[in-house]
Amino acid sequence: MLRRIRRGRASLLIALCCILGASLGGTLVQAEDGTAASYNYSFWGDTVASPAAYQATALLSGPDLGVGPFKEPNDIHVTKDKQIYVLDSGNNRIVILDERFKPVATIDSFDRDGQADKFQNPQGLFVTEEKHVIVADTGNKRVVHLDQHIKLVKIVEAPESELLQAHFQFQPVRVVMDEAQRIYAMATGIFDGFMEFNADGAFTSFIGANRVYVDPVEYLWKRLSTRAQRSQMVMFTPTEFTNLDIDDEGFIYATNGDLWGDNIKKLNAQGNDILRRTGYFNPQGDVRYTPEAGPSRLVDIDVADSEMYSVLDSKRGRVFTYSGDGHFMYVFGGIGNQLGEFNTPAAIERVGDDFLVLDKALGEITVFQTTAYGRTLNEAVRSYYSGEEEEAFQLFNQTINMNANLEFAYAGIGKSLLRQGDYDEAMKHFKRSMDQPNYSKAFLLFRKQVMREHFATIMTVIVVLAACALLLRNYRKTSVRKRGVSIEQRVD
Template sequence: MGGVCLNTQWLRIVSALALLLTSTILALPGSGSRAFASQLPYETYYKDGFGQLVKTQAAYLPAGVLGYNLATADAAAVSSGTTATTKLPLNQPKDLFVDEQDNIYIADTGNNRIVQLDSTGQFVRELTVPDSPLKKPSGVFVNKEGNIYVADTGNNRVVTLDAQGRLLKSLDRPKSSYLPASFKYDPINLIVDKRGFIYVTTLGAYQGLVELDPDGNFIGFFGPNRVKFSVFDSFKRFVYTREMYQRELKKLPGAIANSTIDREGFIYTVTKEIQTNQIKKLNIAGLDQLPGKSDFASLQSGRSFGELLHWQRDLSPQLNDITVDNDGNITVVDSIWNTISQYDRSGNLLFFWSSDTITATSKTGVVKTPAAIANNSKNELLILDGTNNLIQVLRPSAFGSLVHEANALTQEGKYVESEPLWNEVRRLNAQYSPALIGLAKAAYKQEDYQRAQQLFYEAGVIGGYSESFWQNRLAWFQRHFGLFMNIVIAVGVVLLLWGKLKHRLRFASGWSLPVPSEHSLASRLRHLFVLIKQPVDGFYSIRYEGKASLASSLIILAAAIAAFGYMEAGTSFVFNPKVQIGIDLVPLTVQFIGIWVGWVVSNYLISSLLRGEGRFKDVLYGSSYALFPIILIGIPVTLLSRAMTLDELSIFHFLKLAIVLWTALLFIWMVQGIHNYTFIEAIFVIVLSLIALTIIVILIFILISLSNELINFINSLYQEVIIR
């Protein structure tokens, strides 16, 4: 009996410990989501404005598959009054639409019909329009009244049906003198606004969406993409004759691939064949509302949509459909990498994810070929798989819903209300930048500018950091203005008194500054200030009067390299955002030294061929002294940048430009003074020297490449001998 009791007690202890361990694991934040996320067929990421990749909790979870078991009423059964059905699965579906009651409409292209499912995915009906049969329908749209609009691609028309599926209108190619005769009218998608105006996406139409009034009359082209105009195009336009220009291949903008419309009436388009601005949010006037709205807009001169992982860089994303949820979040699908990217209403990235479609094409949540995407009222994503002929349903995860709720409040300007939610998001994922941005905006709203500045810096948001810094700078000046003015007055008085009394003090004491030897190191370093007043004569003195030496030149060169490194790494985050992620000075220093050495060699060789009088050491000395503006202006400008905001951006750029221009002029005067050229001759020699420098760089790259090939060849021979 004692043994039985002992075993029973031991069993109870073990059970209690197991229960405690299980409860502890389940209580850990995000433990359940992590366990489930490990079973997902895809991984979710976020990418900030610097391109840094962050793995996040899943934003969406697989919730089911629809459309794989569709049934349709048998024609013979209908005529006999029975309810028998036959299986007719989807065949190459092209489009998907969800109405306000969550009814699902599918453009079943291969079966020449429109299929309607209810909110649970059960078959409701099919629409084939017996009065005027559909042929390869590729797009479908349903308005609030229940009228159904179909892009009947095979018949080159737009069909309008009532809620019962009866034919209302058949809108063929619009007749208008403003529509070019060569325009090919192949509707593949369409949307309808509140006025009943129809916006048709036509296959390959680079002119934009075809806008029709409710009666099908042509209004114009809406929201076209613009042709990117390069410097080379400007050169051709300036140089080419009219005949030569007409023979050039026309440079056309990308054709819109798909479109959608939100509740507020904004029209969204996606384009495949362009590298930037693939997504546009157009108002009624056709103006894009996304440029400049992103938190990282200052880092992205040309905003690119459709996210890629680092190993996917060999092919650009090809966005083929777009949807907008109730919160204004924009979701697009990439037909190349099967990647789903989601942005908020301002174009800020929230999440993106993709799955391995090669090894797991039949898994729930995995899309082989994303043909279309839509949202329902529960903010679930419905993705139409054009290869597997079904719909994958993804529901927001707890983490995704939390981010959406917090971001919606932030987008509406309710920063304080969003703060607790963003704190929870940050607790779950400390590296998720939107949480930092949301908290920074909340801190700024509550006038906690110190915290806002720090959070904006951590998130890498220049605009918010600059505004917060401006507020902190203003507060600092207000607190220290009196002390600052007293110091200025005291310094002014001291300088005034010194100006009046310095001669008397020197005369009375008999003291004077020591005069350095003409050929001392100090004297040669002081020669820099001669170059400021008389640059040509100063460089002439370096050549003919020995005003420079190897020691002074190397000191100036080392100081210039150090100043250049300080400018790259010490400039304020406002003007050099890369300091936030760290700057590797080693390659920059090597490039600086390499270009400088290459310049010295190439200029000496070219000037030797063109009666230049300078020796190699003169070119070396002069090229070192010509770097003086980097030291004289670069260091103060870098220090000053720490007290400047984006409002002073033009001042900062002007000072940086002054460094470049002054340095360039000193090199011109150096070539002119050392080699005894005229100003025009000096410029000509500099151009030739730069060409020679370019050739030297190319030859070095070729030599390195051939050396690597030789090393690989020798290594392969060695391996072959060892194996045999």
């Protein structure tokens, strides 16, 4: 009877474990293709659970804000003093809000030679630190530059250049401006990169063209085909960019629709990609996905302080954030009907540490605020970036206490320990995070440290061993000679 009870308990325990395993497995699948869950990726590419770094706290529509319904808004920008500019494309206007989401002003026209000029289906918006407003006025095929008083500074229209095709149609859809008032525009149908205009509005060059990635099988087939067959094939052309942003140092961060290459780039003044990719996987959105769903389609990028940046995946509605070294920090968002999910996400922006996500189809703005975990992780990355080793060490330890699956945090602790000179402990954390290059660096420094600290002892031992070896050698020679002499005497 007792055995039957024990067997029943064992069967019940096994059943509960199976149910728990199935539920955990369902969570991992959901993190790959279903509605968004908070997750991260291990060194081996497995989806692992993670605490939520952000949570949706508000959903704002035009009527809620007192500015009337938004109609297919396409872009959003936040200034240093936290003023929010919403590009309401369908209504051909720009709505300005303060940090409390109270209406400040609306820009629906500007004065041009004494007459009111209006936008037509604008797609892109950028605001400088001096509150100059740069608009990609797509329907009017121009870029409009207004000053902080909404006075016209200049209009950039279709440029004339030998670099452009004869029948080129200038349709800018995204714009940014650097401190030298150079405008970088992303235009429809342009595969040569971003169009660069100087402070006077003259076109100068293209910058940052994507590389062409060719399928070897398709290339071989094209080489063997006839001219008529080749004319029906798709040409090998670079992919178009999908969005761009610019940081305080003038580096352009860009996303593109490349499925095989790097779909996130950081471009310097020469147009070279200098994005650091030292994480377990290159920054690209989702690493794991089903063939039916396909990879992430990144449509916007936002650059924060300390080289952190976030990208928006329109396919699954997720926002991915990376450190300057390319480590995946956290993800939030999704496609759906609940708070924190979207229908057609179009743009993202930060207000301090909070996020704003613009939904084009619904004409709504979702506000995301940090959790304790998200705030701690953000501050840890900032402290490491600014060289505050002790504070970074403590903050990364706090993140590990909240999320043991965040493997790159162990590398952050290791780097902090490395800077503090604790090479032995740094090696242990680098081993935990599978960071082989930094482990090797810590090992070499640890070896030098050991040699330096124990040099006198090591040299003393070496000298003593050498002296002992020399004495032993002389003793053996002397012994051999004595034995030889004694044998000769016996023979005599």
